Amino acid sequence: MASRLLTSALFAGFCAGLLAALLQLVFVQPVLLHAELYESGQLVHFGADPVSANPDLGGIDLMRDGLSVLFTALVYTGYALVMVAAMSLAEAAGATVTARSGLIWGVAGFVAVHLAPAVSLPPEVPGVAAADVVARQVWWLATVVASAMALGLIAFGKGWVAWGGAVVLLAAPHLFGAPHPDSFTGTVPPEVAALFAARALGVGLAAWVLLGAFCGWFWQREGQRQGAAA
Amino acid sequence: MNAVANFVVVAKSGVLSAVLVAALGLGIVFVTGHVQASALHDAAHDVRHATGFPCH
Numbered sequence: 001m002a003s004r005l006l007t008s009a010l011f012a013g014f015c016a017g018l019l020a021a022l023l024q025l026v027f028v029q030p031v032l033l034h035a036e037l038y039e040s041g042q043l044v045h046f047g048a049d050p051v052s053a054n055p056d057l058g059g060i061d062l063m064r065d066g067l068s069v070l071f072t073a074l075v076y077t078g079y080a081l082v083m084v085a086a087m088s089l090a091e092a093a094g095a096t097v098t099a100r101s102g103l104i105w106g107v108a109g110f111v112a113v114h115l116a117p118a119v120s121l122p123p124e125v126p127g128v129a130a131a132d133v134v135a136r137q138v139w140w141l142a143t144v145v146a147s148a149m150a151l152g153l154i155a156f157g158k159g160w161v162a163w164g165g166a167v168v169l170l171a172a173p174h175l176f177g178a179p180h181p182d183s184f185t186g187t188v189p190p191e192v193a194a195l196f197a198a199r200a201l202g203v204g205l206a207a208w209v210l211l212g213a214f215c216g217w218f219w220q221r222e223g224q225r226q227g228a229a230a
Numbered sequence: 231m232n233a234v235a236n237f238v239v240v241a242k243s244g245v246l247s248a249v250l251v252a253a254l255g256l257g258i259v260f261v262t263g264h265v266q267a268s269a270l271h272d273a274a275h276d277v278r279h280a281t282g283f284p285c286h
Binding site for chain 1: 262279
């Protein structure tokens with residue numbers, strides 16, 4: 001059981017992580033590098049002269065981008081371990097888990113881990129004003145846990161008590177409010193910050209849907225392989 | 231004795247494996263995404279921003 005869980009999660013997480021890293025390097029990294037020019041003061045928004053919206057961002061930085069690929073693969077492997085574990089429990093309880101149903105698991109994972117926190121704490125470019133990092137991490141974690149529980153209640157709960165509880169869990173973190181800065185000191189133009197948040201969420205959705213499908217597929221494949229070997 | 235028997239039942243049913251594997255996954259996400267040690271922060275910096283973690 002443990003080897004089926006570990007094997008399928010490691011394969012699924014690594015495959016989804018590599019694709020996520022590729023998408024991030026193509027779509028998110030240029031916006032991040034652009035923002036860093038404002039963070040470091042090389043470009044100044046609302047200075048005396050108009051600033052080009054298409055600065056030279058440099059090429060691929062092997063060390064920096066290599067670390068990004070490594071850490072993206074690690075993060076998605078971590079998510080895969082959690083998702084495959086949840087899939088195994090759902091299957092034991094009678095649900096059918098396939099690559100196809102994995103797509104919905106992926107969307108749910110995206111909503112819990114990316115979209116729900118982003119509703120009150122949007123993905124930040126470097127150089128924007130933000131509240132204390134520990135306070136934001138605590139709020140982020142609480143929101144992810146509450147949202148994941150809510151989606152579990154929607155998917156597997158029966159009756160209005162479960163569904164009503166899910167709505168409360170989804171809304172509560174945003175009614176409570178995320179930590180925000182006391183004043184705005186960000187140096188990055190809103191156009192760049194908005195594009196960054198949209199790209200981060202778009203790539204996140206693609207990566208999570210892939211992760212869900214890979215988790216479902218490898219989970220079934222490992223089950224058949226180990227079943228045949230037994 | 232009952233506790234041991236229950237433990238065996240739980241382990242066989244796969245719940246224990248699932249919980250341990252999920253805990254391992256959460257540990258990996260915590261280390262890559264949230265630990266503020268500066269070496270880790272610098273190495274994972276771009277990923278933390280791109281995946282929407284609170285970074286700095």
